Amino acid sequence: MQYFDNYLQSKGGYDYTNAKRNELMKAQGFKEMPFTKTGTTIVGVLFDGGVVMAADTRATAGSIVADKNCEKLHTLAPNIWAAGAGTAADLHHQCAHFNAKLKLQRLNLNRQSRVNEVITKLTSKLFPYRGQIGVALIIGGVDCNGPQLASVSPHGNYVYHPFQSMGSGSLAALGILEAKFQDGLTKQQAIDLAIEAIEAGIFHDMGSGSNVDVVAITKEGVDYRRNIRQYNAKSHQKQIPYPFPINNTPALRKYEFNFEKQELTEVGQEMEIVE
Amino acid sequence: MSGIFEYNGGSIVGMKGKNCIAMACDRRFGQQMSTITTNYQKVFKIQDNILLALSGLNTDIHTFYALMEKEINLYNLKENRKMKPTTFANLVASALYERRFGPFFVTPIVAGLENGKPILATYDSIGCKSDLDDFQVGGTGGNYIYGACEAFFKPDMNPEELEEVIGQSLVSGCDRDALSGWGGVVYVLTEQKLTVKILKTKQT
Numbered sequence: 064m065q066y067f068d069n070y071l072q073s074k075g076g077y078d079y080t081n082a083k084r085n086e087l088m089k090a091q092g093f094k095e096m097p098f099t100k101t102g103t104t105i106v107g108v109l110f111d112g113g114v115v116m117a118a119d120t121r122a123t124a125g126s127i128v129a130d131k132n133c134e135k136l137h138t139l140a141p142n143i144w145a146a147g148a149g150t151a152a153d154l155h156h157q158c159a160h161f162n163a164k165l166k167l168q169r170l171n172l173n174r175q176s177r178v179n180e181v182i183t184k185l186t187s188k189l190f191p192y193r194g195q196i197g198v199a200l201i202i203g204g205v206d207c208n209g210p211q212l213a214s215v216s217p218h219g220n221y222v223y224h225p226f227q228s229m230g231s232g233s234l235a236a237l238g239i240l241e242a243k244f245q246d247g248l249t250k251q252q253a254i255d256l257a258i259e260a261i262e263a264g265i266f267h268d269m270g271s272g273s274n275v276d277v278v279a280i281t282k283e284g285v286d287y288r289r290n291i292r293q294y295n296a297k298s299h300q301k302q303i304p305y306p307f308p309i310n311n312t313p314a315l316r317k318y319e320f321n322f323e324k325q326e327l328t329e330v331g332q333e334m335e336i337v338e
Numbered sequence: 339m340s341g342i343f344e345y346n347g348g349s350i351v352g353m354k355g356k357n358c359i360a361m362a363c364d365r366r367f368g369q370q371m372s373t374i375t376t377n378y379q380k381v382f383k384i385q386d387n388i389l390l391a392l393s394g395l396n397t398d399i400h401t402f403y404a405l406m407e408k409e410i411n412l413y414n415l416k417e418n419r420k421m422k423p424t425t426f427a428n429l430v431a432s433a434l435y436e437r438r439f440g441p442f443f444v445t446p447i448v449a450g451l452e453n454g455k456p457i458l459a460t461y462d463s464i465g466c467k468s469d470l471d472d473f474q475v476g477g478t479g480g481n482y483i484y485g486a487c488e489a490f491f492k493p494d495m496n497p498e499e500l501e502e503v504i505g506q507s508l509v510s511g512c513d514r515d516a517l518s519g520w521g522g523v524v525y526v527l528t529e530q531k532l533t534v535k536i537l538k539t540k541q542t
Binding site: 124127319320330 | 440441442445463470534
């Protein structure tokens with residue numbers, strides 16, 4: 064049994080030891096805590112010579128904003144980026160995993176990564192998990208076959224289309240894209256269109272908000288603009304700060320551990336010590 | 339029955355200062371509405387410059403802490419050096435994601451000092467690391483402490499100010515949460531020392 068555990072540990076992958084216990088708890092009626100989702104509006108727009116992708120920056124846990132300025136644009140390869148919607152932990156770890164996998168492949172083959180490679184690898188991984196890995200990605204990049212833009216759904220379906228949007232704000236963004244997209248846009252026009260589409264998502268969708276991040280990929284290179292637009296900066300600074308007097312909070316005991324001497328001492332003559 | 343995360347109760351908060359970092363937690367360990375003990379440890383010193391705070395189901399707090407202790411001890415033995423706080427923060431994310439389909443019911447906060455620079459990271463229960471904010475909260479009273487932090491926090495505080503602010507934020511937040519409280523402990527970490535202050539709070 065121990066040998067089997069060690070073998071599985073060294074193989075890597077997911078650990079299911081807690082799964083049975085958790086199922087029993089759920090059967091008894093406990094509700095799980097919501098995972099951090101990215102709510103999200105993400106878009107991709109193909110232009111003459113490259114691809115632009117944009118995303119908002121809000122991460123939610125239930126109805127609370129867990130992160131006001133998270134990064135939803137991930138690098139998969141120097142010439143391929145992904146914008147992600149869905150479960151934040153899955154997005155972060157899967158993108159990091161594929162980034163490493165593609166890098167190893169580039170080192171072995173000495174060739175640039177291709178967008179269709181990424182799509183194949185991703186969908187092959189996602190399909191067996193039946194949608195349980197919650198990643199909805201827009202993949203965009205420029206490789207030897209030119210600029211390409213595709214979207215991948217959590218169940219493993221993929222679609223190539225000159226403009227894409229995903230996430231809870233996708234319908235709002237799609238309205239802008241359907242109305243204003245044309246073939247043969249310039250880079251600046253594509254960036255402006257993408258920002259407008261994200262804006263629609265930020266203002267009309269509760270799950271999207273804060274700022275806009277944009278990345279433009281061309282054969283020459285990548286142009287990443289973090290927080291290119293900020294709609295939710297604090298509108299005022301506190302005029303009068305709330306300074307607390309030092310050593311004002313009453314304490315029962317106070318200890319100090321000094322690192323150099325590696326010793327623990329009890330401190331506390333200056334303060335009100337109450338038993 | 340309520341959620342798994344509300345079974346034991348408890349709150350934690352972490353805050354960055356100028357070349358220092360602070361962590362605070364309440365002391366209650368309960369079973370739904372009963373309080374079992376009022377001195378349960380939720381913040382652990384992983385290394386001289388790394389603190390790990392855990393909130394959620396107490397059995398998983400205990401197990402996850404033991405797992406992290408094992409990892410860092412093995413690391414020290416294999417690599418013969420200390421672990422950097424950013425490395426530990428990534429380790430926690432990976433350890434949580436490894437159990438994606440059978441997660442530990444904990445929401446950790448990692449605090450550390452790397453070359454004098456404060457590092458603060460929080461996670462949901464499956465390893466989504468979020469490390470760009472100046473303060474992080476966790477636990478049943480977390481949402482109430484968010485409000486207090488937004489009001490009291492200012493950037494670049496020195497260790498004494500930080501200790502006061504984080505203590506007051508914790509106590510204000512826990513006062514509004516039935517499942518947290520019964521005392522508070524504030525840990526302030528600087529390059530030279532770690533100060534631990536056990537607060538006097540309302541006994542409810």
